[in-house]
Amino acid sequence: MASSQERELWGSEDPDYLEALVNYTFSSEKKSPSVGTKRKRTASPEPESDVNPTLFTGPRPPKETVSSKNENYVYGAANFGGFGEYMFRKRAKLQIQNVQLADEDEGTKKPQIFKGVAIYVNGFTDPPFQDLREMIMAYGGVFHAYLDRKSMVTHVIASQLTPAKILEYQRAKLKVVKPEWIVKSVEAEVLQRWQDYTLQPGAVGTVAALGQGTDFSGGGSRTAVVDVDQPSIRAPQKTLAEAFASRKHSQAASSKPPTVQKPPEPIQDPLELTSPEMYASDLLNTTPGPSRSPHGRILNKHLGGSDGSPSPTRRVTDPNTPGSGPNASAAPEPTEQPSYAMYDSNPVAAKLMESTEWRRQHTSANPQAFTESYFQNSRLHHLSAWKSELRQLVADAREQAEKAEELATQSGDSKPTMDVDVTSMQGARLPRMLVPKRDKGKGKESDRVIMHVDFDSFFVAAGLVDRPQLKGKPVVVCHSGAGKVSTSEIASASYEARTFGIKNGMSLGQARQLCPNIQPIPYEFEKYKAFSLKFYTILMAFADDLQAVSVDEAILDVSERVAQLKMASDDPGDRDFAKELAEHIRDKVRENTGCEVSVGISHNIMLARMATRHAKPAKSYHLLPGDVPSHLAPLEIKAIHGVGRSIRDKIRDKFGVETLGELLEKSKDSLQRLLGEKTGDKIWKAVRGIDDTPLESDKPRKSVSAEVNYGIRFENNEQAEAFVMNLATEVSKRLKAVSKRGRFMTLKIMVRRADAPLEAAKFLGHGSVDCYNKSASISDGRGGATDDAVIIGEESWRLLKAFNFDPKELRGIGIQIQKLDNVASATELPRGQARLSFRTASKVGEAKRPIEFSDEDVEILEIDRPPSAPPSRSSNIADLPSASQIDQSVLDSLPEDIKREILDSLAQNNQKVIQPKPTRSKTVPSSRLRNEIDLTAEGDGSETRSQSLPPSGSQTEKGSADMLGVPQHFTKAVSMSPTKAQAGGPGISKAAAARHITKQLAPKHKVPFVSPNKHGLFKDRTDVDDVELRALGVDPLFFRELPKDIQKEQLSILRQQRSAGTRNSLGPFERAASRASSRSRSPSLGPLRTTTAPIPVASYTTLPQIKKLSKVDDVQNMVRDWVKYRKTEGPSFAEVDRICTYLVKCAGSDIGLENVTSIMRYWRMILREKWRDEEGVSKDEIIDVDGNTAGLAWWNAFRNVKRKVDEVVKKRFGCGLALGRT
DNA sequence: ATCCTCCCCTAC
């Protein structure tokens, strides 16, 4: 039965596959390769015309099927739209204020429809309390935070109240109405009859408000509201879900009654195996595994010894055998668990691979088609992509809100806020944290109310929305569905399935052994995305702050929100508002998605997560401080977020403890010695329920990558090269999608281990492999960051070629880009512009560059770019292009030993003799029996285990990695063989020598290979930007202060106008710019200036540690951290504005002025330390060696703030603030 | 001390 269903769900149209299945004899060992057996499928398309229909089409439900769109930057069809108008609830009021201000500007003031109306809001409402409050106030009403006999409240707003409560109010002569009354009145801008909105005793919480009330589009601002088109909180939408959800095989499972048989025996602690690197499927493989260390770890047999043979940086290895440790076993292992795969080498795959045609249709042998369909169907790829998109959306919404907040504040919204104002928006004025992660709330940790929200069995839950008949049954989401021995991975298992021991990450085959009647359902990526968007939209309405964790999970700070609820309640009593809010959120999500989420609440993130675990499924749980000790004590170590198998084992091996309670006895010091400073401290604190980690919602992206470690099967180098180029194109797309460009890249390679079977246990999996990485600098022609697919692709291919691997042995390829610059501030200019900038740049650059680029950088090595190569491309640190590219004279200048090494390496390289050492490898422990169970699961500890090299191995590993026979850097840099040429020469170790060279090469590449004097290079696109900006009539200073997206947008508009010859008419941006400059133009910048302000006591210039006021000191520290935090990308608009607001405010008071001077001086000092350049007016180019423009942005920010402060000071004292020279 | 590079580890 299952099979028929499966067929219906997935179908199986691949004749070759079917044949392979049929022909395979399970009980026997592999059959002899019957070549030529496979014939082409009946109705198959020609090989090339259509790449491979089976990958794209197929009987899969059209719904979830990826409808890839062109605009999607990745193959994924599941990008999120933007939250666009969504805002954090907390900021909603500001939006309204804005609207109001705007209206006032136009002379259109909101009609005071609520004049004479005094309102009190009770309990949870939709829209939220604060939104209502703002609406009421904006339209002339009075808002009361308390309800006592003295207040003149006329109306009580509530979505739901107990009959008793309603009566009580009515007796007090209060009108009890629903929120819609407010909303509708605002929408119509006319006071509606309250009688039409009275709250009836019987009314259920189904506040219609969500349905429609929230949208007060009438006011001209919908900022605080969920847009109707987007999946919103309101209408239970049928939208996407329905649109896509064809009723299709909904009745597929109908055959079986909803009876679930009981699981054989709940597995408590399945062995854990897999790990990111070590997958359970590969455990069976290795026969003669690496030797085992005392602790059950596998010792890495040292490959590539001194002979220079290659050594992997890593080897994907065995998940350590369960309980193999000495003490082991605290957890009784279920002895009967199915293994990930039944065979060491997948017989079906082996057979299919015999067919060239099949390979070209289903593996990397067909780069373009394979990559595309692979990413479209990779759940892990989607998970990662969604995560970063969500983070970006949250960051955007936040930035937008903050901007609005600033505007509202600045514009003087000093209008007297009605009476109370418990909630006051003072947040906007306080010098709140600049850097989010900073100790914004030290000391008040206990006051935080953190909520962790996570869907229960997300993929399954989403899938069951359209398959109600499967609810209550053991269901799993995975590809395929056929095959008794399927190696298809289970992305999500229902709670019913979990009772059988099935876990996320297991193979379907394993699951079948645990539960023969397991019901697999297909993926529906589009639906997950849509649900997630609704989910986040809902959360945003209730959170003070929000951190996106993943597509189905988020962390909220609801401290303020809960405090407000409490204050607004006339009868706080002992109600747990946090829990009520959690349930409210659960209701909302259920209404909108039909899925259950669980909520964990506590006073810090770690505990909130633990609370969620306890709550699941379908519940909420508030872990109170008093319950923490007893709650944590019995949990296993892995229950701490961030503690995986490796750390758990280290602790277990060292202390022999299994639970958090036992860990309490270990000293912090011993933990730090074992795990490292930070990790040890974290664990020590965690065990005590301590976690001061703040929510992180706006961290800048540090890398962008794309990798494929599945289905990689090349027949020759041509295919490999094509694949690499294709992957580079993918990375390029991703970079462009986030407006980033990089200056450094790393190629990640997986190679089949010699002892691993040709075909892995997992169908087309990578199997047991060795990992190798190689890095290189990349740049556009001007030494700037790049996102060019060709540049990245060529560099990647060169790096790969340098390894000289047999293409047939490759099993994984990845390209990662680092050292990112934002496009807005990086290069993006057409040639012409570049040239323009060049002039300016060289002018400025020549003066300072020489200093930064010492002779060694520039003169030691010069590499001429082959004329054929586009001048734009430069490689770097990593291998030298070729012997012909090395300037002989430069070579001659090198120490003899080093020179020899270089030549040797080049020679070897040419001979293709070099064998790199893997940095890592993945393998299987020999001890693992084929039928043992290993399983993976994420939830509990069973999954991933990655085996780190044994201590000794690790060290050696590390050492060898660095030296690889020779210094790793050198090796990399020169693509040379591992031979440890002994050159240790005078004084320097070989490694040191290599590094030395590397260093010389590195900077050199990023900049050109030539001397700056010679060619006046060193121009920086940043300069370009400034020059261009000026050419466009824009003040660079002002421009830099704008949010990146605005910068980009304005830039393109201006360029367009310019090219269209419209330049003379002022564009919106130009107007803004001129306005800005005139507004703050003040000569105050000069370091010297008379002062009225007392000179700060200490000269931080010389002694930064001197303190004056601890408060000042705190601010200074914050500034220091801030600069450090944003050192590579410059400060954000919101941050600068905040510090500016703070300083201006301080400057307005006598006491504060002194502090302002101190802080400004300190800030300047920090900037001077980091970016030499002074804030001199004449020069505005501060570009560091890497071409980064952060320094420029920082100085601009400093100058702007200084200007604003000066304005204030000038008004009071007649002249600007004097900071003195130093 | 602190930075930088090259990993390892973890999470979903």
Added chain:
DNA sequence: TAAGGTAGGGGAGGAT
């Protein structure tokens, strides 16, 4: 059939 990606915290050890 099957889709084992990817970003960021942080540690080790060398450079500065």
